[in-house]
Amino acid sequence: MQDSTPLVVGIDVGGTKTHLRACAGTDVVADHVRASSGWRPHDIATAADWLTALVHDALPVDTRPSAVAVGGHACETPRQCAEIRAALEKRLGIPALVVGDAELLVPAAGLDKGVGLVAGTGSVAVGLLADGSRLQVGGWGAVLGDEGGAAGLVREAARAAWAAHDRGEAPDPLALGLVEAFAVAEVPALGAALESASDVSADWGRHARVVFTAADAGSRLAREVIAEAGKSLTALVVRLAERGVPVDDVVVAGGTVLAQPRLYDAFTTALAERLPGARPQPIRVPPVEGAVALARSIL
Template structure:
């Protein structure tokens, strides 16, 4: 039989787009660190989301233990009303203090900061912060068809647009054009439109071709370099929108597989941010986002 922790147990959960991580601490002691796929996460159904999270808590914690507080950062938990609905359902099931936020809101506390902006550029892109009264503000995150500039899917969309424009001008295919034609397994540039439109999961299928854009830039494609620079400016623009609404943007914590794995995009963002929001300090997230969930759980005990 497992010993139950003597200190109050705080639990943080980071529900990402593909994987979910739960971390439970009793004082400084790590009681549980559990990772599982995010399949089954239904953030637009508060009761279903709460049941799914409760099952993870019960599976991950030692027998006979229960959390003293729980905080969750949820992928696609996009509005305060939506997050509040999940939190209320969770409190009903677990009977403990609960806080639910969008997963991007975990970045600032994960970096050990009390205020600032969390910026994610992975498959999609979004920036979040809090107004002086504590109410959350999210900008961006509108999906690959309409937005997500600077995210992987948005970069591929804009790369295709750049290639089509060059084709219409009569330019010969460059490294970006040939790379996209190969990646989408079509015969020529005009066929790219149908290939993009036929994707069953637009964000995922467009996004996984993003390395082509960076490879083309490395090979000397001016079109690709411009797409990346524009993506960096768009990400800086998200922070500028938050600043214009009066949010604290001195510290910008950056996460997401695309921007953290592609120095060209990070450098373009940092340069554009220095111009758009002088004084803002970008920093790469160096700790797992679940650490931010644990910090939030500690704050509501």
């Protein structure tokens, strides 16, 4: 590594883990994964302090980066991102960029425009307008939205099971799976079980596998829930397209959609119907690569 080669730092702060990668040219100087505990993006000073400590802990002693870019979980608005960026620049004394973590997907795929779509515990889509401004849709949480994410799938599965119960239908594999997962005696008790969750997104989302297991067992209800989830993820991309975001490429990430072929297929099928020219692709490299690319772009 040449001393004159700029050292850049990319950070992907996820909901559960954080990945930092520091590069000088093609050389990887540091590559660390740690828990995201302590990340509080709505407390600007705390978030900037947390990121500063992370950079200092990860890099060799007396090593000073030239730029840092962060993709942060729950960095939801341009104003919030700008405030964290300003605070981080003040602490590190170098150029910085802070964006939502979904915004790392397009540059990680080696693209300069397109849509980043995440369907993990929740769901969100993000893209850039022609003037470079960021536009995000979705990500409203399990109570109000996150259709196509794990928690949203469980919510809609419970609604489908309740509707079937109200129609007088016997519990099918989906209803039986939900009853077992939430440790209740019968379908009507699912409501109280869902409402008693201390962490709605996490407590609901961890049962998403029930929906796919039921679909494999022949549940018509489960298959309908998955098909609707695919259409909901497509709707996020359509909303971006309607507002002027280029959607030729859609880079897909998230533990739910990439781990469940039924959901990915439902999404791509719906996307082909609504936006025939869009090209979906699963992310094939760690999203932190997008943060490294963004850090290089601000030098």
